Amino acid sequence: MGVRRPLAALLAAVLGVAVSLVSPVVAASPAHAAPSGDRDVIVHLFQWRWQSIAEECETTLGPHGFGAVQVSPPQEHVVLPGEGYPWWQDYQPVSYRLDQTRRGTRADFVDMVDTCREAGVKIYVDAVINHMSGTGSVGSGPGSAGSAYGKYEYPGLYQSQDFNDCRRDISDWNDKWEVQYCELVGLADLRTSSPYVRDRIADYLNDLVAIGVAGFRIDAAKHIPEADLQAIVSRLDDVHPDWGGGKPYVFQEVIADGTIGTGSYTPIGDVTEFQYHRDISHAFADGAISHLTGLGGGLTPGAEAVVFVANHDTQRNDPILTHTDGARYDLAQKFMLAHPYGTPKVMSSYTWSGDDRTGPPMSADGTTDPTDCSAARWVCEHRAVAGMVSFHNAVDGHGIGSAVTDGAGRLAFARGSAGYAAFNATDSAWTRTFTTGLPDGTYCDVANGTFVDGVCDGPSYEVSGGTFTATVAADGAVALHVGAVGECADPAGCGAGPPPGDGDCPAVASRFDATVTTWYGQEVRVVGSLPELGSWNPADGLRLHTDAAAYPVWTGQAALPEGARFEYKYVKVDPDGTVEWENGGNRSATADDGGGCARTFTGSWR
Ligand code: LAG
Numbered sequence: 001m002g003v004r005r006p007l008a009a010l011l012a013a014v015l016g017v018a019v020s021l022v023s024p025v026v027a028a029s030p031a032h033a034a035p036s037g038d039r040d041v042i043v044h045l046f047q048w049r050w051q052s053i054a055e056e057c058e059t060t061l062g063p064h065g066f067g068a069v070q071v072s073p074p075q076e077h078v079v080l081p082g083e084g085y086p087w088w089q090d091y092q093p094v095s096y097r098l099d100q101t102r103r104g105t106r107a108d109f110v111d112m113v114d115t116c117r118e119a120g121v122k123i124y125v126d127a128v129i130n131h132m133s134g135t136g137s138v139g140s141g142p143g144s145a146g147s148a149y150g151k152y153e154y155p156g157l158y159q160s161q162d163f164n165d166c167r168r169d170i171s172d173w174n175d176k177w178e179v180q181y182c183e184l185v186g187l188a189d190l191r192t193s194s195p196y197v198r199d200r201i202a203d204y205l206n207d208l209v210a211i212g213v214a215g216f217r218i219d220a221a222k223h224i225p226e227a228d229l230q231a232i233v234s235r236l237d238d239v240h241p242d243w244g245g246g247k248p249y250v251f252q253e254v255i256a257d258g259t260i261g262t263g264s265y266t267p268i269g270d271v272t273e274f275q276y277h278r279d280i281s282h283a284f285a286d287g288a289i290s291h292l293t294g295l296g297g298g299l300t301p302g303a304e305a306v307v308f309v310a311n312h313d314t315q316r317n318d319p320i321l322t323h324t325d326g327a328r329y330d331l332a333q334k335f336m337l338a339h340p341y342g343t344p345k346v347m348s349s350y351t352w353s354g355d356d357r358t359g360p361p362m363s364a365d366g367t368t369d370p371t372d373c374s375a376a377r378w379v380c381e382h383r384a385v386a387g388m389v390s391f392h393n394a395v396d397g398h399g400i401g402s403a404v405t406d407g408a409g410r411l412a413f414a415r416g417s418a419g420y421a422a423f424n425a426t427d428s429a430w431t432r433t434f435t436t437g438l439p440d441g442t443y444c445d446v447a448n449g450t451f452v453d454g455v456c457d458g459p460s461y462e463v464s465g466g467t468f469t470a471t472v473a474a475d476g477a478v479a480l481h482v483g484a485v486g487e488c489a490d491p492a493g494c495g496a497g498p499p500p501g502d503g504d505c506p507a508v509a510s511r512f513d514a515t516v517t518t519w520y521g522q523e524v525r526v527v528g529s530l531p532e533l534g535s536w537n538p539a540d541g542l543r544l545h546t547d548a549a550a551y552p553v554w555t556g557q558a559a560l561p562e563g564a565r566f567e568y569k570y571v572k573v574d575p576d577g578t579v580e581w582e583n584g585g586n587r588s589a590t591a592d593d594g595g596g597c598a599r600t601f602t603g604s605w606r
């Protein structure tokens with residue numbers, strides 16, 4: 001970090017904000033549509049209303065450096081009151097109108113795309129293009145926007161000839177033809193080999209591109225013959241100039257098996273890597289993460305893989321590690337953001353109990369409620385990992401450097417000289433000194449806080465000689481990077497950093513022993529970020545004293561709140577009030593008692 005100047009420090013103390021000489025990490029829009037480089041992190045705001053997504057882009061996603069939102073399918077869908085308006089209504093299209101879904105109107109959708117773009121966040125649409133509706137509890141219209149329909153009959157759009165002839169469920173999943181030409185859970189399977197069908201799908205997707213949508217998740221991609229999907233993607237228009245033009249970003253949902261692998265689809269675009277999901281989830285669930293520096297080895301090349309800990313299907317059908325696992329799950333999502341393999345997709349869930357058809361919080365007519373992250377059912381777990389998005393962006397291009405592990409549930413590694421992260425998937429704290437490639441300085445811990453516009457709201461650590469010592473909490477992490485250099489803006493509110501003390505001291509009797517050579521009449525003070533140290537105002541700093549026997553050691557004492565993290569410097573004050581600050585960066589420390597509610601801080605003038 002740049003040396004924090006007293007004036008800046010004073011302003012920071014007065015205004016309650018950090019004044020940093022380092023520019024914020026929020027990057028400009030990338031010059032290309034494909035998510036490479038910084039700002040490629042996707043968050044799936046599963047089932048969120050368009051207006052709620054717009055607000056989240058402005059308040060949270062943009063400022064924290066998220067790259068894109070995967071939104072739930074925006075096309076008109078079946079409405080199934082008899083099944084309690086399940087979430088999966090969306091996956092049964094009845095037209096490509098955006099006019100009215102349970103998440104809002106076309107105007108709401110357009111406003112969301114604009115608002116998010118202004119916040120630097122792309123919208124990726126979940127494109128359901130393999131099929132239309134099934135028979136279900138309601139086999140015919142109207143759909144959410146009022147369109148009449150029946151299975152294989154969607155007036156003005158598709159008729160019977162636009163569907164494949166198999167017209168029964170896929171039964172033999174080892175038969176590639178069946179997987180691609182028969183029906184996935186009874187859903188009318190589009191004849192995507194037909195130019196007419198390809199054009200209709202492309203019209204829908206290009207309507208979205210014209211609105212400003214920057215990419216697509218291709219639902220059930222494995223069930224669309226590769227050549228058909230290629231032909232559809234080749235019809236796509238270029239994205240909004242703010243995203244640099246070029247083709248939309250495409251990532252395809254391919255659950256690879258022995259019959260169809262991801263490699264069949266990578267010539268078309270990126271693919272979801274489900275084996276990564278299984279590997280990372282089992283590792284964190286089992287507390288066996290020591291080998292994860294190699295995560296992704298042997299899988300789809302990372303540059304073509306979209307990776308995730310859980311998605312909306314796996315959290316229901318085949319849960320390994322989900323939001324119900326709390327801190328351990330958050331830890332896995334943080335790890336995903338720290339590790340270089342793949343394009344990370346962070347999940348954001350709502351809860352349900354019992355029936356996994358349960359839709360999101362909704363009104364009586366099945367319309368989705370606005371998201372309220374403080375309400376019971378919206379989990380909003382993406383917010384718990386927001387700081388790690390800045391880590392992901394800052395360390396881009398740096399591979400995994402030196403790593404340390406306990407051989408079981410603890411692993412820490414460098415990302416070159418740009419970052420360092422430690423993970424503890426055990427039930428007890430992990431204290432050790434880590435050797436990093438980071439330049440010396442004070443770093444914001446973005447695993448436990450965030451760093452936005454130069455303001456750190458988490459703990460901070462001093463890297464000195466390339467090393468720092470930390471206590472990584474049970475199921476916790478610590479992550480430092482060169483884009484988040486600075487100490488906590490408000491030490492009292494920054495939560496736990498290094499050992500915060502055991503809470504048994506009303507205050508820690510903190511003694512400062514400073515070795516400072518002075519001329520007669522000068523005095524020495526300790527000036528720092530706590531009120532007891534003058535809140536960076538030398539006039540209010542802690543006065544030190546010396547005598548003939550002790551000189552040049554100056555000593556003073558202050559009662560500091562136990563666990564308080566603070567920074568400070570020595571100053572010399574002349575009889576006329578002139579202040580001389582010592583050189584170099586701020587000293588940083590924690591008022592943790594080594595027992596006995598007392599602590600001595602020692603140093604020499606620089
Ligand atoms: C997907 N990826 O390939 C989605 O990620 C997944 O969530 C979708 O299934 C699936 N493909 C089809 O787009 C979801 C539910 C299914 C649901 C389906 C259609 O997981 O359970 O099927 O959406 O709404 C439901 C019933 C079935 C019924 C079908 C047709 O569960 O029993 O046969 O509707 O009526």
Ligand code: CA
Binds near residue numbers: 189
């Ligand atoms: Ca198909």
